[in-house]
Amino acid sequence: MLKKERHDYIMRQINLHNRVLTSDLVQLLTVSEDTIRRDLQELCDNKQLNKVHGGALSKSYQSTFDDSQVYARDAKINIAKKAISLIKEGMVILIGGGTTIIELVKQFPENIHATFFTISPFVAIELAKYPRAEVILIGGLFSKNSQVAYGANAINQLAEINADLCLLGTSAIHPKEGLTDTDWEINHLKKTMLNSSRRSAILCISEKMNITLRLKVAPLQNIDYLITELPATDAKLDDYRIKNLQIL
Incomplete structure (x- = not known):
């Protein structure tokens, strides 16, 4: 799976469930944990999600709840x-x-x-x-x-x-x-x-x-x-x- 396809998949999971776990993504995408961590970091750097320990959260899932x-x-x-x-x-x-x-x-x-x-x-x-x-x-x-x-x-x-x-x-x-x-x-x-x-x-x-x-x-x-x-x-x-x- 190409990086863009992984990123699109991760963002869909984030949008649907508000959060993703690194361990789940490793199994679902059949890639290494290091690959998922790099993907999450890149998406975080692009301000598409919030990276947290063990996974990531939706940008909407925060105390300000920006509409x-x-x-x-x-x-x-x-x-x-x-x-x-x-x-x-x-x-x-x-x-x-x-x-x-x-x-x-x-x-x-x-x-x-x-x-x-x-x-x-x-x-x-x-x-x-x-x-x-x-x-x-x-x-x-x-x-x-x-x-x-x-x-x-x-x-x-x-x-x-x-x-x-x-x-x-x-x-x-x-x-x-x-x-x-x-x-x-x-x-x-x-x-x-x-x-x-x-x-x-x-x-x-x-x-x-x-x-x-x-x-x-x-x-x-x-x-x-x-x-x-x-x-x-x-x-x-x-x-x-x-x-x-x-x-x-």
Whole structure:
């Protein structure tokens, strides 16, 4: 594979999943670790990504959340507008992190009234702009890659919550394999959030559909709503039309 092809592949993975791991790229591209490190360094030097220990992060995956850097922002705004319809007055909501969730929070109506528990300090900062929203930040170890709190302390706090709704982004979704990811700790975090909520919604751009990663989070049967930027009647969603899963 030529260098440009590797770089294009790396950037697609970054855009879809917000982060990449060097070890995964070595296996997927069947090249040496040194080659991947050089590729990531070149892309970093060209200001296309942020290189971190063990991999790289999207340029949009940072505390400033510059809107111009958010991949597929229009699609994520479309998703956000659909997701807002699920939020009712006075709800208790568990909400994850990531650029799709950030775009959701930015689209909230100014008078939104709900209690939000979040694992993301950046989501908490955005939520704090709404005067009628109560914001509770879950604490724990901080993942530099996923930029959320994780670990036993975070999971114990989440397990004590009985939320009305859980709003999560995802790295990948597949009609047979369900939700999958690459990070063991984040997987356990997401599982706990889903188990601590009466209903759950997955917010996902359509490019993440029909993808399977190595760690299972949850089957589709455990999800109540799937929200993409596509019209709910789009044929691309047909394989996801199962009992008890509502597509918005």
